Amino acid sequence: MKMKPLVWPKIALPWLMLISVVHLTAQSAAPSHAKIQLIAEQTTATAGKPLWIGLLFQLDPGWHVYWQNPGDSGEPPKVQWQLPQGFTAGSILWPQPIRLGTGTVVDYGYESQVLLMAPLTGSTGRATLPSNIAADVKYIVCREMCIPGRTHLTLTPPPNGDWSRWRALFDQTRQLLPKPMPPGWKVSAESDKSSFVLSVRGTSQIRSASFFPLEPDQIDNSSRQAFASNRAGFQLTLKKSDQLVKPISSLQGLIVVAPDRAYEIAAPVISR
Amino acid sequence: MTKRFLIPATVALTILFQLSPAWAAKVGDTAPEFTATDTNGNLHKLSDYKGKFVVLEWSNRGCPYTQKHYNSGNMQQLQRQWTERGVIWLTVISSAPGKQGYITGTDENAYVKQVNAAPTAVLLDPTGALGHLYDAKTTPDIFIINPQGTLIYSGAIDDTPTTDVADIGKAKNYVAAALDEATAGKQVTVSTSRPYGCSVKYAD
Numbered sequence: 001m002k003m004k005p006l007v008w009p010k011i012a013l014p015w016l017m018l019i020s021v022v023h024l025t026a027q028s029a030a031p032s033h034a035k036i037q038l039i040a041e042q043t044t045a046t047a048g049k050p051l052w053i054g055l056l057f058q059l060d061p062g063w064h065v066y067w068q069n070p071g072d073s074g075e076p077p078k079v080q081w082q083l084p085q086g087f088t089a090g091s092i093l094w095p096q097p098i099r100l101g102t103g104t105v106v107d108y109g110y111e112s113q114v115l116l117m118a119p120l121t122g123s124t125g126r127a128t129l130p131s132n133i134a135a136d137v138k139y140i141v142c143r144e145m146c147i148p149g150r151t152h153l154t155l156t157p158p159p160n161g162d163w164s165r166w167r168a169l170f171d172q173t174r175q176l177l178p179k180p181m182p183p184g185w186k187v188s189a190e191s192d193k194s195s196f197v198l199s200v201r202g203t204s205q206i207r208s209a210s211f212f213p214l215e216p217d218q219i220d221n222s223s224r225q226a227f228a229s230n231r232a233g234f235q236l237t238l239k240k241s242d243q244l245v246k247p248i249s250s251l252q253g254l255i256v257v258a259p260d261r262a263y264e265i266a267a268p269v270i271s272r
Numbered sequence: 273m274t275k276r277f278l279i280p281a282t283v284a285l286t287i288l289f290q291l292s293p294a295w296a297a298k299v300g301d302t303a304p305e306f307t308a309t310d311t312n313g314n315l316h317k318l319s320d321y322k323g324k325f326v327v328l329e330w331s332n333r334g335c336p337y338t339q340k341h342y343n344s345g346n347m348q349q350l351q352r353q354w355t356e357r358g359v360i361w362l363t364v365i366s367s368a369p370g371k372q373g374y375i376t377g378t379d380e381n382a383y384v385k386q387v388n389a390a391p392t393a394v395l396l397d398p399t400g401a402l403g404h405l406y407d408a409k410t411t412p413d414i415f416i417i418n419p420q421g422t423l424i425y426s427g428a429i430d431d432t433p434t435t436d437v438a439d440i441g442k443a444k445n446y447v448a449a450a451l452d453e454a455t456a457g458k459q460v461t462v463s464t465s466r467p468y469g470c471s472v473k474y475a476d
Contacts, residue, residue, distance in 0.1 A: 073471040105471040145372045148435040
C-alpha cells in the first residue's frame with residue numbers, strides 16, 4: 001500500500017504526458033479565447049425577489065466581447081434561455097463598458113472578465129433555482145481578429161460548492177451596472193450641423209466624463225469627446241455619425257464618470 | 273510600365289489621405305477621387321469609371337463576417353450579377369503588413385480563383401489610404417458610386433449583423449436593393465446603414 005503512490009506515477013507519467021500533449025494540440029487547433037459559464041447567484045430566492053443568473057465570460061488577455069451597442073464593429077452576445085415551466089428570465093443588465101480601439105474604428109465592450117446577469121422569476125413566491133436551466137449563447141470574441149462562437153451551457157456549480165464565490169461575482173457586477181441619473185441632474189443635447197453638445201447641469205463634482213451611446217448611428221464613435229466644465233455642470237461635444245440621416249428627439253446612453261460609475265441618461269435634443 | 277506609375281500613385285494617395293479627415297465620404301456628396309493598384313499591378317482611378325456605377329467592397333478573408341458572405345456564395349453572386357450588367361466592382365483590402373488579412377497580389381489572385389469571386393479587380397491598400405479616405409470601418413463595408421460620381425450608398429451589405437450563413441436568406445440585402453433602385457433611375461431608399469463586421473486592420 002505504501003509503495004503505490006511512488007510507483008504509480010512512474011508508470012503513469014509517460015501516459016499522462018502523452019494525454020496532455022494530445023489535449024494541448026486539440027486545444028490549440030481551435031482556441032476560443034473565451035471561457036463562458038452559466039452561473040447563478042443563489043439557490044433560493046428571497047421572498048418576492050427574483051433569482052439571478054448570468055453568463056460569465058472569462059477572456060484571454062487582449063480579447064474582448066461587446067456591449068449592447070458594439071460601436072463600429074462586432075456584435076453583442078445573444079442568449080436564448082431554456083427554462084423549466086413557470087420560470088421567466090428578464091433582459092440582461094449590461095455593466096458599463098469600456099472604449100476599445102484607438103484609431104478610426106472604436107468599439108464598446110469588455111476585456112478580461114464580464115458577467116452578463118439577468119433576473120429569473122418563478123411562478124411561486126419563493127423561487128428555488130431549478131437545476132435544469134440551460135442557455136444557448138452566440139457571441140463573437142475579437143482581439144486583432146474575430147472568432148465567432150456558439151455554445152450550449154448548463155449551470156456550473158461554484159467551485160467546491162462555495163456559493164459565496166458566485167455571489168461575490170454578482171455583487172461586484174452590481175457595482176458596475178449603470179445607475180439612474182442623480183436626481184439633481186438636468187440633461188439636454190443641443191444639435192447643430194455636425195455635433196451634439198450634451199449639457200449636464202446640477203453638478204460641480206465631475207472632472208471628466210465620456211458618453212456611450214445606446215443606439216448606433218447617432219454619434220461618431222472614434223471622434224474625441226471634448227469635455228468642458230462650467231459653473232452649472234459640464235458639457236460634452238459629440239460629433240454626429242455620418243449614418244445619422246434623420247433628426248432624433250432624444251440622445252440616450254451612459255455618462256461614464258469613473259471606471260465604476262456610469263449614469264443612464266436620455267437627453268432631449270434641441271435644434272440650434 | 274506599371275512600375276512607373278506606382279510612385280506617383282503612392283504620392284497621390286498620401287496627399288489624399290492627409291486631407292481625409294475633412295473629406296470623409298458622405299452619401300450625397302461627390303465620392304472622393306482615388307488612384308489605387310490592383311493585384312495585377314494595374315492602376316484604377318475612380319474618375320476612369322465616370323459613366324458607370326462603382327461598388328467598393330472592403331474585405332478580409334480572415335474575418336468571419338466576410339466569410340459568411342463568401343462561404344455562402346452571396347458576395348460572389350452579387351459580384352457576378354452586377355458586373356455582368358456593367359457595374360465596376362472593386363474589392364478593397366486595407367489590412368496593413370503584419371495584420372490579419374494582409375496579402376500579396378499573387379496570393380489574392382489565387383484566392384479569388386479558389387472562391388470563384390468575380391470582382392472587376394481587387395485593390396491592395398496596405399497603407400490604408402483608400403480605407404481612410406472613405407472611412408471604411410468594417411469588413412465588409414460597402415460604398416456605391418453612381419455614374420455622375422456621387423456616393424449613393426454607404427454601409428452594411430444587409431440588415432442582419434451576424435456571422436451566421438443561415439441568416440442570409442432572411443436578410444434584406446441593402447446593396448442589391450440600392451443597385452436595383454439606382455440602375456432603374458430611382459432614388460435609393462436605404463442610402464446609409466451601419467456597416468457590420470470585423471474592424472478594418474489598419475496600420476497602428
